[in-house]
Amino acid sequence: MNPYMKIAVEEALKGIANKEGGPFGAVVVCNGEIVSKGNNQVIMTHDPTAHAEVVAIRRASEKLGRFDLSDCEIYSTCEPCPMCYSAIHWAKIPVLYYGATRDDAEKAGFDDKYLYDVLQGKTKDGRLNMKQIERDLCIEPFKQYEEDANKQLY
Amino acid sequence: MNPYMKIAVEEALKGIANKEGGPFGAVVVCNGEIVSKGNNQVIMTHDPTAHAEVVAIRRASEKLGRFDLSDCEIYSTCEPCPMCYSAIHWAKIPVLYYGATRDDAEKAGFDDKYLYDVLQGKTKDGRLNMKQIERDLCIEPFKQYEEDANKQLY
Numbered sequence: 022m023n024p025y026m027k028i029a030v031e032e033a034l035k036g037i038a039n040k041e042g043g044p045f046g047a048v049v050v051c052n053g054e055i056v057s058k059g060n061n062q063v064i065m066t067h068d069p070t071a072h073a074e075v076v077a078i079r080r081a082s083e084k085l086g087r088f089d090l091s092d093c094e095i096y097s098t099c100e101p102c103p104m105c106y107s108a109i110h111w112a113k114i115p116v117l118y119y120g121a122t123r124d125d126a127e128k129a130g131f132d133d134k135y136l137y138d139v140l141q142g143k144t145k146d147g148r149l150n151m152k153q154i155e156r157d158l159c160i161e162p163f164k165q166y167e168e169d170a171n172k173q174l175y
Numbered sequence: 176m177n178p179y180m181k182i183a184v185e186e187a188l189k190g191i192a193n194k195e196g197g198p199f200g201a202v203v204v205c206n207g208e209i210v211s212k213g214n215n216q217v218i219m220t221h222d223p224t225a226h227a228e229v230v231a232i233r234r235a236s237e238k239l240g241r242f243d244l245s246d247c248e249i250y251s252t253c254e255p256c257p258m259c260y261s262a263i264h265w266a267k268i269p270v271l272y273y274g275a276t277r278d279d280a281e282k283a284g285f286d287d288k289y290l291y292d293v294l295q296g297k298t299k300d301g302r303l304n305m306k307q308i309e310r311d312l313c314i315e316p317f318k319q320y321e322e323d324a325n326k327q328l329y
Contacts (some may be wrong), residue, residue, distance in 0.1 A: 026309045033316035037323065044316030050323045054177040068233050069242040070224065079222050088223040100311040104261030107290050109303060111258065112223040117305045120313025129317045130328065136261050149263060150273045150322035155180045161253040161272025162198030163283045169191065174284065175217045175256040 025050055026120060033073065033098050036060030039130040043131065047073040047097040049081040049090065049114075056093060057081040073097060074105035076088060078112050086173055090114050091127055102133040103140055111175075179250040179276060182212060186265065187227065187252050190214030197285065201227040201251040203235040203268075211235040213270055227251060228259035232266050242329055244268050253280055254289040257294055265329075275305060 025048050033046030042061035044099055049057045063069055074097050080086055099121040100107060122135040127147030138144035151152040166172065179202050187200030196215035196269040203211045213231030218224055228251050236242050253275040255263060265269055269287035277288040322327065 022312065023309055026312060028310055029313060030309075036319050037316060037326075038325070040199075043329070044320035046316070063242050064327050067236045067240055067242045069236060069244070069329070070229050070233060070262045072265075075224050079224060080271075082221045084242075086221055088217050088221045090223070098179055098305075098316060102258050102265075103294060104265065106303075107256060107258030107261070108224045110286065110300075111217075111226075111256075113302075115302060115304060117196075117303055118308050119305065120307065120309045121317065122307070122310070124202060124318060125314055127207060132264065136264055137294070139305060140260075140291070141296060142259060146264075148267075148269060149271055150269060151261075151276065153254075153271065153276070154272050155177055155184075155201065155274045156276070158176065158180060158184055160279055161184060162191060162200070162252060163275065163279060165188065166191050166198035167283060172191075173194070173218050175197070175223070 028097045029098050029159040032058050032060040045073040047076045047077040049093050051093045072105050074101050075108050103136045181252045183252050185215040186212050195219040199227040201231040203231045205247045226259050228255050229262050257290045
């Protein structure tokens with residue numbers, strides 16, 4: 022049994038026992054050491070972004086004092102939803118181990134597969150009405166950002 | 176000029192002036208009132224998930240004490256990346272106004288379009304190595320979750 026995934030599962034189980042959120046856990050590992058653990062805390066924190074992977078990434082970034090986790094790996098008890106998948110990308114984590122799948126999550130009542138289907142164009146998003154407005158106004162920050170030669174990239 | 180988007184742009188400009196992160200701002204509005212404002216703070220906070228929309232959603236949820244923002248609208252200076260798009264979904268926000276596009280963000284050096292292309296299968300994700308392990312272990316939390324008749328759904 023993978024020792025990191027075992028801990029991720031324990032985090033998930035603790036989280037549901039404490040009514041913190043859904044049945045998901047995650048662990049961030051750097052050079053064989055566990056940097057952070059996380060579980061879904063949407064119910065407890067009222068934060069809809071508090072998925073296990075996002076919680077673990079935030080904690081790892083805080084602990085290491087950097088947003089670049091390219092020397093880390095992440096273990097998640099379930100295939101990440103598109104939010105968490107993208108968060109892993111933004112954190113520059115190059116390796117992900119996951120256990121259950123988006124189909125398992127769907128059977129438990131979660132929208133992970135729905136979101137993937139929407140993003141892949143397989144399903145129309147009937148829940149979000151998107152309208153583009155004020156593009157000229159909104160590209161001003163890009164212009165100022167591009168002029169800053171000393172900016173830190175991420 | 177849309178007054179909410181004007182404020183979102185102001186947040187973006189303040190954020191880059193203070194070197195907090197990228198050129199993005201967002202505002203959450205409920206019944207015509209601004210509930211929260213946010214800007215990208217990835218550099219300042221070291222949190223790779225601190226995109227403008229995620230920051231604004233977290234603040235709105237904290238202020239309102241609920242993860243369900245289905246009576247809110249969100250204004251974002253740029254088309255949300257897949258992380259933020261999914262965060263809007265998880266927050267159940269039904270209306271999104273955005274200004275600049277994923278192409279504008281790409282021109283400024285951001286991976287929003289890359290991530291959409293990967294999720295749509297147009298581009299292979301050469302940056303993340305995903306491996307499935309320990310599914311049997313990882314579906315245990317789902318089983319326990321499903322048995323809890325009093326769980327709060329989100």
